[in-house]
Amino acid sequence: MEQQAALTPLELSKLLREKRERREKIIRGVIKVFIYIGLIILFLISILPFYVVLVNATRSTSELQVDFYLTFGSHLSNNLEWLKKQNVDFVSAFLNSVYISAGAIFLSVYISSLTAYAIVVYNFKLKNPIFILVLLLIMVPTQLSVVGFYALIHGIGLYDNIWAFILPAGVAPTTVFFMRQYIVANIPLDFIESARIDGCKEFWIFNIIVLPLLLPALATMAIFSLIASWNNFFMPKIILLSKKNWTLPVLMDKLKGDIYRREIGPLHTALAIAIAPLLVFYALLSRYIIKGVALGGLKG
Amino acid sequence: MLSSSNIGNVSNFDTKTQKAKKIKSISYRKYGYFFVTPFILFFLMFSLYPTLYTFIISFTDRSGLDPNVFGNFVWFDSYKSVVGDKFFWRSILTTLKIWGVNVTLQFLFAIVLAAIFNDQSLKIKGQGIFKFAYYLPNIVTAATVGYIFRQLLQPSGTINTLLVKYVDGWVRKNFMLEKDIVQLSVSLVLTWIWYGNTMIVLLAGMAGIDPTLYEAARIDGAGSVKQFFYITLPLLKTILLYAFITSLAGGLQMYDVPFFFVPTSHTQTVAIRIYQWGFTGVNHYGKAAAASIIMLIITMLISSVLFWIMSVDVSSTKKYSKAKGV
Structure with missing residues (x-):
């Protein structure tokens, strides 16, 4: 005081x-x-x-x-051996998942970039209608048309064939939208124009000059395509009937039987095998994945 | 918009005559069509056709395993039988209940976390690691996640094992037979899967808010909490609505988690109901298709409400596109 x-x-x-x-x-x-x-x-x-x-x-x-x-x-190792004895073919399921994901990534990313590039760079009558179609497709839940998809797959002879899950990846409206935004913001049109003056053909301008410039966006979209097809379960369960065509989620579904409910050790080994690739993948690329979520904001 | 600037660039670059320009733009036009052709073809085949076909089948009584039997046209009979089926309404109620609890918790967590990470006075360290962990559940197959939690809750599962060990006289119990526990568990699992995703979307929205607003508020003596309620939340309105409605659209199609988790009637969502009509038993394709179309219309109505709100709220939409870095 x-x-x-x-x-x-x-x-x-x-x-x-x-x-x-x-x-x-x-x-x-x-x-x-x-x-x-x-x-x-x-x-x-x-x-x-x-x-x-x-x-x-x-x-x-x-x-x-x-x-x-x-x-x-x-x-x-005991658990793995037990699984082997039950004839659980993880290798084949893993490979099927890899094939489907790889094919789906390629198709969705390439076709979407082509479409987005066309919408931005060329001036043609259907340009706006196509963009509106893309926006509409983002809203419409096509997953709900399972009955029609099932009939289509039967009709074109892809029943019980992994191509049934590669080809539909060609329609990826979210990816088209994302690529469009990226092209608008990042690809200078003068650049394309100077390539034209140098005598490049349009198709080669896209493949050789534009595509490499899109790489960051392509990587982000590839990641989402991978996650989506790796985790796809609803239709594969219905369509991939024979054992040699099962993907990992389908295989997991088959492990629901009583024998696995009792053998919880091996069951966990099976679960670990199913999630390990994604965990490794995420550990390596999480930064891009999180950035992609922030940019896209479009996942359901 | 963009096309005109594009053509403008073309003309600036070229010093040729007006006529030559016109020829040039005409000759490029065909590449536009050429480049969108693959997308259109895939769209027609894998998107439009299945949807239209589902629509047509919804007016027939098609059933049975043979894909070559088309069935008879019964017009709205399938719709009537769907609407009159108490299982359909129960599945809608179940879906909404599971989704409702999930979305409330999910947004609560996401908003609070985003506000904490966004607060400049807190300066939270290790944000990268926290975001990494919070988003992790979203990456792993929903089917596998459902399976993992089922593993935790079943009689021989981890939770029962822990209870047997630490609670005297605990008898192993199947938690999955109790309706409320099961539904709540599915909601919690969905929250667990999605809160990180929603948090990151909201953070992106917050990053688009003008920082001078916060500065002004600080000078006026507003604390973190006031800043959040008077600046962040109002400006985040559009993106919040957006995230909310995409969550609803996704929620209406909820399938894998409840299916893998506990395939009992307690978790029978609309998508599972459709699956059971169409692909089990006698294969009521007509009924499954009608239910799909009803859900499709509901989802599209919700989506158009979203687009309407987004287009009305122009000022916040600008903030949103800024946040998206567009």
Whole structure:
């Protein structure tokens, strides 16, 4: 008190302000600690189920029946052997998923870029109607026309054939829309014009000059195409009947039988095999994926 | 819009006569058609045809496994039988219930997280790692995710094992037989899958908000909470609506998670109902098709409401396109 009395009013107000600021800083610090705790809890909730699957994949059924583990066990090879004995062909299902994804990525990305390029660069009568069609297609849930799709696949002889899931990727309205926005923002038309003066043919201008410039956008869209076809389950379950054509999600569906419900060790190994490729892929490319989500904002 | 600027560039670059220009633009026109042809062909075959065919089948009594039997035209009988079917309405109710709980929680989490990450005074560290983790559930097959959670809840699953270990006298119990628990679980799983995605979309929207607005608010003495309610939320209205309605459109088609999770009547969504009519038992394609068309119309109505709102709210739409970096 005595000390304070000796202060001038100016010094006093400064002292009080400092005191208030210090208090606010402490409050902010406490709030921040709570926020971090919340964020970390959510972090664990998001990651833990995958981690538990990976851990359980290395544990035996009898171990899993009595306890819950956070460290890896030593039964991975036993579980794999058990799966092999059941005639579960992961390799073939994995390859089918890879083939379908690769084909679907190529078709959706290439055809969509061509279409977007045409809409931006050329001036033709149907240009606006086609763009409107693309926007309409984004809104219409074509997944609901399953009955018609089923009949079509039968009609063109693609029943029980993985091409039934590669070819439809050619219509990717969201990708067309995204590529259009990217071309408008990033490809200078003068550039195309100078290529024309150099005598390049239109098709080669697109393939050799424009396509490489679209690479960042192509990569983003390729990732989404991959996730979509890798996770596709509804129609493959109906159409891919023979075992050699199953994809990973279809195979997972077949593992629902009773025998797997009891053998939970090997079941987790199977789950781990199904998710591992995507986890690796995501770990490598998450930055682009998250950027793509922010840019697109169009996923259901 | 763009075409005219394009042609303008062409003419600036070329010092040829008006006539030569015209010839040039005509000759390029054909490439436009040439380049869109693949898309149109694929559209006709894999998008238009199945939709039209579904539409036509919805007026027939087609059923059975033989794809060559077309069935008779019964006009609106299939629609009548869908609308009169109590299972159809129950499946719509189930879908809306599961989706409703999911969307409420999902948006709550997403908005709060986005606001925290966006707040300049908090300066949260490790945002990259948090975003990485929060988006992770979205990447893994919904089918697999459903399977994982089913694994947690079933009698021999992890949760029961934990309860047996720590709760005296706990008898292993099948959580999946209880309607409320099952529906709530599916909602929570969907929230878990989608909250990271919604958060990132909302963050992108927030990034488009003019930072000088926050500066002005700070000078006027508004704290983080006030800034959020008076600046962020109003300016985010359009993108919030957008995210909300895309979620509804997706939610109406909800299939894999409930199907993989617990294939009981408690989680029978509309899409599962359609699947069961069309592809199990006697294959009532007509009925399945009619139900699909009804859902298609509902979804399109919702989508057009979205587009109407977006076009009305021009000022925020500008913010949105800015956020998208367009």
